[in-house]
Amino acid sequence: xxxxxxxxxxxxxxxxxxxxxxxxxxxxxxxxxxxxxxxxxxxxxxxxxxxxxxxxxxxxxxxxxxxxxxxxxxxxxxxxxxxxxxxxxxxxxxxxxxxxxxxxxxxxxxxxxxxxxxxxxxxxxxxxxxxxxxxxxxxxxxxxxxxxxxxxxxxxxxxxxxxxxxxxxxxxxxxxxxxxxxxxxxxxxxxxxxxxxxxxxxxxxxxxxxxxxxxxxxxxxxxxxxxxxxxxxxxxxxxxxxxxxxxxxxxxxxxxxxxxxxxxxxxxxxxxxxxxxxxxxxxxxxxxxxxxxxxxxxxxxxxxxxxxxxxxxxxxxxxxxxxxxxxxxxxxxxxxxxxxxxxxxxxxxxxxxxxxxxxxxxxxxxxxxxxxxxxxxxxxxxxxxxxxxxxxxxxxxxxxxxxxxxxxxxxxxxxxxxxxxxxxxxxxxxxxxxxxxxxxxxxxxxxxxxxxxxxxxxxxxxxxxxxxxxxxxxxxxxxxxxxxxxxxxxxxxxxxxxxxxxxxxxxxxxxxxxxxxxxxxxxxxxxxxxx
Amino acid sequence: xxxxxxxxxxxxxxxxxxxxxxxxxxxxxxxxxxxxxxxxxxxxxxxxxxxxxxxxxxxxxxxxxxxxxxxxxxxxxxxxxxxxxxxxxxxxxxxxxxxxxxxxxxxxxxxxxxxxxxxxxxxxxxxxxxxxxxxxxxxxxxxxxxxxxxxxxxxxxxxxxxxxxxxxxxxxxxxxxxxxxxxxxxxxxxxxxx
Numbered sequence: 126x127x128x129x130x131x132x133x134x135x136x137x138x139x140x141x142x143x144x145x146x147x148x149x150x151x152x153x154x155x156x157x158x159x160x161x162x163x164x165x166x167x168x169x170x171x172x173x174x175x176x177x178x179x180x181x182x183x184x185x186x187x188x189x190x191x192x193x194x195x196x197x198x199x200x201x202x203x204x205x206x207x208x209x210x211x212x213x214x215x216x217x218x219x220x221x222x223x224x225x226x227x228x229x230x231x232x233x234x235x236x237x238x239x240x241x242x243x244x245x246x247x248x249x250x251x252x253x254x255x256x257x258x259x260x261x262x263x264x265x266x267x268x269x270x271x272x273x274x275x276x277x278x279x280x281x282x283x284x285x286x287x288x289x290x291x292x293x294x295x296x297x298x299x300x301x302x303x304x305x306x307x308x309x310x311x312x313x314x315x316x317x318x319x320x321x322x323x324x325x326x327x328x329x330x331x332x333x334x335x336x337x338x339x340x341x342x343x344x345x346x347x348x349x350x351x352x353x354x355x356x357x358x359x360x361x362x363x364x365x366x367x368x369x370x371x372x373x374x375x376x377x378x379x380x381x382x383x384x385x386x387x388x389x390x391x392x393x394x395x396x397x398x399x400x401x402x403x404x405x406x407x408x409x410x411x412x413x414x415x416x417x418x419x420x421x422x423x424x425x426x427x428x429x430x431x432x433x434x435x436x437x438x439x440x441x442x443x444x445x446x447x448x449x450x451x452x453x454x455x456x457x458x459x460x461x462x463x464x465x466x467x468x469x470x471x472x473x474x475x476x477x478x479x480x481x482x483x484x485x486x487x488x489x490x491x492x493x494x495x496x497x498x499x500x501x502x503x504x505x506x507x508x509x510x511x512x513x514x515x516x517x518x519x520x521x522x523x524x525x526x527x528x529x530x531x532x533x534x535x536x537x538x539x540x541x542x543x544x545x546x547x548x549x550x551x552x553x554x555x556x557x558x559x560x561x562x563x564x565x566x567x568x569x570x571x572x573x574x575x576x577x578x579x580x581x582x583x584x585x586x587x588x589x590x591x592x593x594x595x596x597x598x599x600x601x602x603x604x605x606x607x608x609x610x611x612x613x614x615x616x617x618x619x620x621x622x623x624x625x626x627x628x629x630x631x632x633x634x635x636x637x638x639x640x641x642x643x644x645x646x647x648x649x650x651x652x653x654x655x656x
Numbered sequence: 657x658x659x660x661x662x663x664x665x666x667x668x669x670x671x672x673x674x675x676x677x678x679x680x681x682x683x684x685x686x687x688x689x690x691x692x693x694x695x696x697x698x699x700x701x702x703x704x705x706x707x708x709x710x711x712x713x714x715x716x717x718x719x720x721x722x723x724x725x726x727x728x729x730x731x732x733x734x735x736x737x738x739x740x741x742x743x744x745x746x747x748x749x750x751x752x753x754x755x756x757x758x759x760x761x762x763x764x765x766x767x768x769x770x771x772x773x774x775x776x777x778x779x780x781x782x783x784x785x786x787x788x789x790x791x792x793x794x795x796x797x798x799x800x801x802x803x804x805x806x807x808x809x810x811x812x813x814x815x816x817x818x819x820x821x822x823x824x825x826x827x828x829x830x831x832x833x834x835x836x837x838x839x840x841x842x843x844x845x846x847x848x849x850x
Binding site for chain 1: 666667675679680683688689690691692693694695699700701702703713714715716717718719720721722723724725734735737738740741742743744745758759761762763764767768771
């Protein structure tokens, strides 16, 4: 039976996975991927079957947990935002060497235009790097269909599959035709090739040529894929290669009737045979792809290509930001309709910390405490409190990646910086801050670490935080001096007390941790409502 | 039938509720729909928008092209103006007239209102906050605007009402009734304006 419902791209994939016999979903929240695990958590079939859907501490633990489930022959997914794949890169790349047993799909949701991210890295590179197949759905329906297809591809090829989403698919809703019944889960069964799961050199040396061969054969699997297809067009002056969501912009640009032949790509490694067929009949190639010029670079190689290749590297499509109908039209020389310009009086409205947010009081107290020092430096981290960079606080000097506040503060202190302050949220701390704190504890580095604990993963909408109620014990367990681990409620009435505490610990010639606690105002409101 | 709609506002004002209700209605009427929204950092008091596309034919792009939106529905007047480049030459603006001032350099209220004059009858500014309060549901300004937009949507108004009921049903009959009232009051504004 089929049914038509409205789903976000994230949700469509999640439901597709459940209906394809998913046994475990693993993830760390990150925009625009968060709704995948959230969907599994509230799905009735997933509840009834007790499908795993607890948040993981970070993306690396998520991929490893999913790989463990795959080892046991069951179907698993691990979902994250694009930069999360950096954190998970170690298990991800090595999972090509172990291979998959039960179907394993790793989802990376890229964020071109950096709506809520620090960079525009394109996860498709990771697929080629690890030598794993990549699926890149063009729409919500493909996101749904590719779950079942991806599990089968994974089991047939014996490899994990990377599914690449982008913001405009993850966070766009459309009508999706779904199955009304979920396929049963797989029974536990162990890998037949046992040796490749122990990546000692003796085994890896044998496995690697096999992986190279398998990956080489996947180009033909891509050519046969139902998601890759060559659509003919009468005008052979341009042959278009359009991948993922970019295919929609091409279709929209021509009102659904494209005069040029189009090769729609949604599965990698690239289907060389189809590309050759397109190139043979067209006098130039236009590559339209969301993100970095992965396909375009692949086509260009080192030598001057025999045919003109038009795309991002040639300057015909914008190198930064997400594509849209207008930028694609411009590349084809089609004029866009001009609307009115934005009146000058319209000013930017940047995001800000909520009124009633504890991070505000922490920054207020911190700025006061630091005002007497000639050159204080504050190393920030990833979360709502990153907004402390903006006015009125202007309180942060660096933000790089999850957990970097503590380690950069330590490096700065090693260089002689004082005061050297790290500010990190509770969820980011348990994601990637604990190991860095251990480094600082072992050297008693003269840094002040503020864990601004709002009891949740706030920026992504309030998911459970793995260290809630355990932060002090974690710090003490890592070996922090109990005399320099403090907990304080970050309430407006405590700003003076916080300021004094910050100053005292900044002047301490060793490591201190101050855990400032106040529930996120957004989750607090929700808790009041559900009561 | 094709309606490309830009929903605009400030994070937390409830534009996604409008999108959800119209989504349910479009699905009920057997229409195609794509609706792109923004999550994450900008939801914290920043400007937010959603591209809502409804059509009797399959829709390709999740995003609306410049100069082609049939309507801007905005919870806030300055936010409506931010998306003028997307409005088609005969498109409509339906906007709340009440400014949401959470920035120091918010422009003069009268100057913002004056920018709507050139659109004549194609722009409808209503005090949706006050109308919502009168209906006994201060948080339903978004539904007032949905009501005001309803005569131009080419979706059966009964289907939209059913969608409203479906959306608010989990919150109880009182909330459902208040929102139906807000919807009717909004629709009346447009009928009076015509």
